[in-house]
Amino acid sequence: YLLGTVNIPEVSYGDNSKLLSEWLKQLNFWKPIELMELGMGKIVAWIGDQLTVDRLRRLFVFRADDDNFFDRMDCSIFIFGWLHAQMAFANSLHKQYLGTSKGRGLHQAFEALNRKGLYKTRTQGPFYHDLVEALYHVAEAHIRVDWCRIGCVTSLKDLRSLSAHSLYDLAKKMIVNTHASSEALDMMDHKPELVDEQERQVVMFNRDVLQFIVLDRAIRHGDVTIMEDMLLTLLCRFMGGNKGKYANEVLELLQGLNREWPDEI
DSSP states (O other): OOOOOOSOOOOSHHHHHHHHHHHHHHTTOOSHHHHHHHHHHOOEEEEEOHHHHHHHHHHHHHTTTSSSTTTTTTTEEEEEOHHHHHHHHHHHHHHHHOOOTTTTSHHHHHHHHTOGGGSSOOSSTTHHHHHHHHHHHHHHHHHHHHHHHHHTOSSGGGGTTSOHHHHHHHHHIIIIIIISSHHHHHHHHTSGGGOOHHHHHHHHHHHHHHHHHHHHHHHHHTOHHHHHHTHHHHHHHHHHTTOHHHHHHHHHHHHIIIIISOTTO
């Protein structure tokens, strides 16, 4: 059910308060008795981008001394929108792995793919869509090469004769042990004198971009179990990538899921 648009700019806490009342009215909750029943019998989840959720949470604090539970927003919980968290994840990958045209980073891949509009992050236009598409292409290219290396073949066609169990073992060896995991990086770091820095960079990128792809697929298919399992990964990504506001949002959600909210929520 799509809510109607309204001419409220959302530039202040007062505007956010007006929007809460407006959305409830559009959902036919506007009479005092209806609002009382809603507050006593339901939990209302408000979901938005990081700025919206942060303002709603602060509005909740401002109303702490109001007269009744509905005005205090006691029936509300606030959750960041996963699309916005995913965009922050993608931008973090872009910042970490862009590199230069002479390296093995995304800059070189963007030149090879002729993606001229991806060298700087943008909030407007098709930048995010194009970035995700490019991340998928680069990840696919890396994994194809790794399949050939781990299978000791020159073409993926040569793997068709293998059994499903053999392919599974190769995939497990490739992802977990050698080409796309923290374990593979730890093995490299145990022998720093033998480490190829460019190869280490590629292994780290493979690990991180596969986590992004797992999250993207989970969101697309509504797999909330995987989404919840990805929260710690997101927390580490946002803390390490200097995205403290989204790190706080992930911490708020982890706190609610594991300490504050009952099982029904």
